[in-house]
Amino acid sequence: MTGTPLRLVLVDDDVLVRSGLRVILEGEADLTVVGDAGTGREALEVAARSDPDVVLMDVRMPDMDGIAATAELVARDPQRPRVLVLTTFEDDDYLFRSLQAGASGFALKRSDPDELVDAIRVVARGTSLVLPDLTRRLIASHVPGRTRGAAALPDLTAREADVLRLVAGGLSNAEIAARLHLSRETVKTHVSGVLLKLGARDRTQAVIAAYESGFMAL
Amino acid sequence: MSPTSYWHGPGTAAESVAQLRAVLAAARPGWPGRAVYALTSLPLGAAYLGLFAGLVASAVAVVYGVGVVLVLLLLGATRGVAGMERRLARHLLGVDVPDAQRVRDQRGVVRRVRRLVLGADTWRAVGWLGARVLLAAGTLATLLFGGAAVVALGWEVDWNAVTALPLLALVAAVAGGTLAVVDLHVRLAARVAARLLGAAPEQRIAELQQSTRRLADRNRLARDLHDTIGHALTASLLQATAARRTLTPAGDRPLQPDFARQALGHIETNTRTALAELDRVLSVLRTDEEAAAGGSFAAPSLADLEGLLAGLRDGGLPVALVLDGLADDGADDVPPALQELVYRVVQEGTTNVLRHAGCPLTVVQVVHSGGVLLARVCNERASQLDSRPGPGGGRGLAGLRERTAAAGGTLTAEPTPTGGFELCVTLPVTAAA
Numbered sequence: 001m002t003g004t005p006l007r008l009v010l011v012d013d014d015v016l017v018r019s020g021l022r023v024i025l026e027g028e029a030d031l032t033v034v035g036d037a038g039t040g041r042e043a044l045e046v047a048a049r050s051d052p053d054v055v056l057m058d059v060r061m062p063d064m065d066g067i068a069a070t071a072e073l074v075a076r077d078p079q080r081p082r083v084l085v086l087t088t089f090e091d092d093d094y095l096f097r098s099l100q101a102g103a104s105g106f107a108l109k110r111s112d113p114d115e116l117v118d119a120i121r122v123v124a125r126g127t128s129l130v131l132p133d134l135t136r137r138l139i140a141s142h143v144p145g146r147t148r149g150a151a152a153l154p155d156l157t158a159r160e161a162d163v164l165r166l167v168a169g170g171l172s173n174a175e176i177a178a179r180l181h182l183s184r185e186t187v188k189t190h191v192s193g194v195l196l197k198l199g200a201r202d203r204t205q206a207v208i209a210a211y212e213s214g215f216m217a218l
Numbered sequence: 219m220s221p222t223s224y225w226h227g228p229g230t231a232a233e234s235v236a237q238l239r240a241v242l243a244a245a246r247p248g249w250p251g252r253a254v255y256a257l258t259s260l261p262l263g264a265a266y267l268g269l270f271a272g273l274v275a276s277a278v279a280v281v282y283g284v285g286v287v288l289v290l291l292l293l294g295a296t297r298g299v300a301g302m303e304r305r306l307a308r309h310l311l312g313v314d315v316p317d318a319q320r321v322r323d324q325r326g327v328v329r330r331v332r333r334l335v336l337g338a339d340t341w342r343a344v345g346w347l348g349a350r351v352l353l354a355a356g357t358l359a360t361l362l363f364g365g366a367a368v369v370a371l372g373w374e375v376d377w378n379a380v381t382a383l384p385l386l387a388l389v390a391a392v393a394g395g396t397l398a399v400v401d402l403h404v405r406l407a408a409r410v411a412a413r414l415l416g417a418a419p420e421q422r423i424a425e426l427q428q429s430t431r432r433l434a435d436r437n438r439l440a441r442d443l444h445d446t447i448g449h450a451l452t453a454s455l456l457q458a459t460a461a462r463r464t465l466t467p468a469g470d471r472p473l474q475p476d477f478a479r480q481a482l483g484h485i486e487t488n489t490r491t492a493l494a495e496l497d498r499v500l501s502v503l504r505t506d507e508e509a510a511a512g513g514s515f516a517a518p519s520l521a522d523l524e525g526l527l528a529g530l531r532d533g534g535l536p537v538a539l540v541l542d543g544l545a546d547d548g549a550d551d552v553p554p555a556l557q558e559l560v561y562r563v564v565q566e567g568t569t570n571v572l573r574h575a576g577c578p579l580t581v582v583q584v585v586h587s588g589g590v591l592l593a594r595v596c597n598e599r600a601s602q603l604d605s606r607p608g609p610g611g612g613r614g615l616a617g618l619r620e621r622t623a624a625a626g627g628t629l630t631a632e633p634t635p636t637g638g639f640e641l642c643v644t645l646p647v648t649a650a651a
Contacts, residue, residue: 014449014452014453014573015573015574016453016454016456016457016484016488016573017452017453017456019457019460019477019481020453020455020456020457020458020459020460020481021456021460022460023460023461023463023464023474023477024456024459024460024463027463027468027471029469060616062615062616065616088444088448088449088452089444089448109452109455109456110452110455113459113463
């Protein structure tokens with residue numbers, strides 16, 4: 001981790017949620033809140049102005065919801081900022097749609113502050129899925145059932161296919177390295193290769209692609 | 219093998235019954251079932267003929283005023299007999315007929331009588347018993363004719379060495395033909411039973427409608443809980459977490475007792491509103507439980523507004539309710555769907571005031587005039603130090619705007635020139651809405 005703190009933008013239509021989050025996150029040395037917004041549209045302005053690393057995005061908001069705002073942010077620049085969706089309930093239908101729109105992961109608003117802070121760091125680093133089990137279950141249950149067929153994905157090497165399978169299984173780079181007896185650097189290279197071939201900007205998008213293509217099946 | 223393995227003794231009577239049942243079950247849709255059905259149809263047909271005679275007689279007696287009770291009793295008996303007929307048809311003919319709704323499930327004598335007399339299934343049951351009488355007559359006639367033919371062939375004709383064989387064949391043919399015609403009757407009965415004893419289309423539609431309504435009610439309740447209590451608890455949780463951090467010394471983090479004090483105030487208000495909403499939802503659920511098969515959660519109406527605002531007043535919001543042009547007994551000329559929508563608008567508006575502006579003076583106005591229903595939630599300048607003007611409405615507002623548009627109305631939400639905020643909805647009131 002570098003010395004400069006991660007720049008965050010908080011987006012939620014409730015002032016109380018925003019002010020609470022701000023105090024909680026400002027307490028961490030490696031995080032700084034550079035802006036906040038109460039609507040999706042406002043979020044786009046604030047993000048353009050303050051160059052955040054991660055946007056914490058509520059889903060349901062007046063005047064452009066979190067899904068549309070996420071899609072717009074991703075369309076502007078696929079690499080920065082990354083979007084972490086904040087949700088009240090884990091079985092929210094909107095949740096999957098926000099992942100599909102390009103969010104890198106989601107966290108529950110009720111989660112422990114340490115977990116939340118952790119999720120932000122994971123999203124910024126991109127070396128693992130956030131809430132791997134929940135994310136996998138959410139994606140698997142929302143992608144319409146496909147018959148298994150690895151051919152549907154662009155030509156991954158055998159190693160890359162192994163790596164993708166483990167990524168979709170929720171393993172972090174370190175865990176994959178241990179499982180496949182590879183160095184972390186090699187795993188990182190393979191993951192980058194997979195993302196490039198799938199046209200995915202991060203692991204979450206790669207997992208969605210893996211399920212949508214039928215490469216991963218229930 | 220010893221003989222005892224064939225004879226189980228009286229101790230295993232249950233086993234024997236089970237075996238008998240298995241035999242019957244195996245034979246059910248087959249000819250033994252139909253044969254039993256044909257045989258029972260003779261005495262039952264006679265009994266139903268009696269029932270019909272009774273119905274006609276009591277219908278005549280209605281003229282003299284004494285027959286009404288008799289007619290009701292006989293109709294009730296008909297429905298009862300139809301229940302038995304359903305079981306017979308299921309067991310002996312293998313026809314799949316569901317049980318009918320019971321008149322007893324209706325509440326109140328008047329509804330029961332209405333259901334008994336006007337229910338299509340009652341008259342279909344009457345029709346079925348009529349069909350049974352006709353079929354029984356047909357079966358009887360067939361058996362008598364066939365029997366007579368066999369008797370005539372046996373006694374009236376000269377049997378000798380030459381005629382014996384063809385005559386025997388003729389008797390067999392007549393007997394076989396008779397049984398085939400009887401079987402035809404039973405098969406016909408099976409067809410008709412499915413029509414007259416099965417679920418009436420209107421019953422199926424009613425059941426479908428009821429389950430759809432329940433699902434919609436449940437979804438609405440879930441959405442309400444999500445938007446109100448889920449939301450209030452989340453905000454409270456984050457405020458509490460933040461407050462605890464600001465009061466916990468750690469590293470170079472400054473203590474912020476002011477933030478903590480404010481946070482506690484928010485938590486107080488939020489929790490109070492959430493409890494008020496929980497109270498309402500629970501009372502709705504309880505009423506629903508009491509209404510038993512009534513089928514739907516009561517939607518909040520204009521009459522519930524006072525209760526809603528009372529909860530907010532307890533939470534510290536000075537709010538007044540002004541009603542105009544509405545009937546005193548709960549505005550029965552405004553359709554329930556519009557009443558609920560207005561309730562939701564007021565609920566959203568006042569909650570947003572608490573959320574964004576603290577506890578400023580607030581007025582809720584509902585006016586019904588000239589076919590237009592207007593509801594307004596208007597608050598004075600924010601009293602809360604850290605508050606900001608609302609961002610054009612809370613999360614529920616988008617949904618309310620959609621519902622308003624669907625009802626042909628308009629919804630506006632904007633700051634007032636004096637620094638307050640106004641949420642306003644106008645809805646056309648038509649009887650059909």
